[in-house]
Amino acid sequence: MFKIIGGDGKEYGPVSAEQLHEWVRDGRANAQTLVQAEGSTEWKPLGQFPEFAQAASATMPPPVVMSQPKPNIPNYLVPAVLSTICCCLPFGIVAIIFAAQVNTKLQAGDILGATAASRNARMWCWIAFGAGAILSLLYLFSARHYFIFQRFHRFRYD
């Protein structure tokens, strides 16, 4: 039995040698695919396994990507919209733009780009939340707030 790491970075298996041969034929694994034989902890390229080397080299320039389960990359859309509306508009908008980019890039198959956009979306959500929190705290301790509080002014905004 063998486990392999697919072109998508995920682990597949354990599968039998016949199944692995079939994957090589289908172009789902190639000589560079990392394989771990059962009982071993070492990952080696498929080409270094004598039993697969020939089969793998026969299909030498193969497609690298295995069956593609869509990777789950969070886009942080919900916190982005919430931070736009409740905390800090300008930074929140930046977060929404990155959230949209995550899905756009994911649809185009650009997984690295989507991951980067996802990280940016998360970062800008935090910046927006932080800016909103700091501004609110500053306001809470400002003299103007106490003035309003004492006069029990009607608030014109929320």
Next chain:
Amino acid sequence: MTDRVKMICIGAVIVAVATVVFAVDPQRANVFPVCPFHRMTGLWCPGCGATRAFHQLLHGNMLAALRYNSLAIVMLPLAGYLIVHGDVSTMKPVWIWVLLVVVVAFGVLRNIPVYPFTLLAP
């Protein structure tokens, strides 16, 4: 955290917030946090008036709710749908861009001090 626990948590938070917004009139009491954007710029942000709008909605005054923040009220069914069925990570990107444009456009329009745009301001 399982999806079930997550849903219960989200539900509990919504019910808690709704209770407070129902009980306290944001026009009268200043217990709600004030929009930092509005405070600094004097401009209405796309979310300004949302608390008052939800307060009115919970008291059954649909028109008053729409007057305070029509976007928030119109978006409410959509938000509900996303919470129940939502997988925003697989959402078609074009809808996120549409959402962005709608939110920004609403924010711009409600700051135009001319009728009928003044209807959008809280």
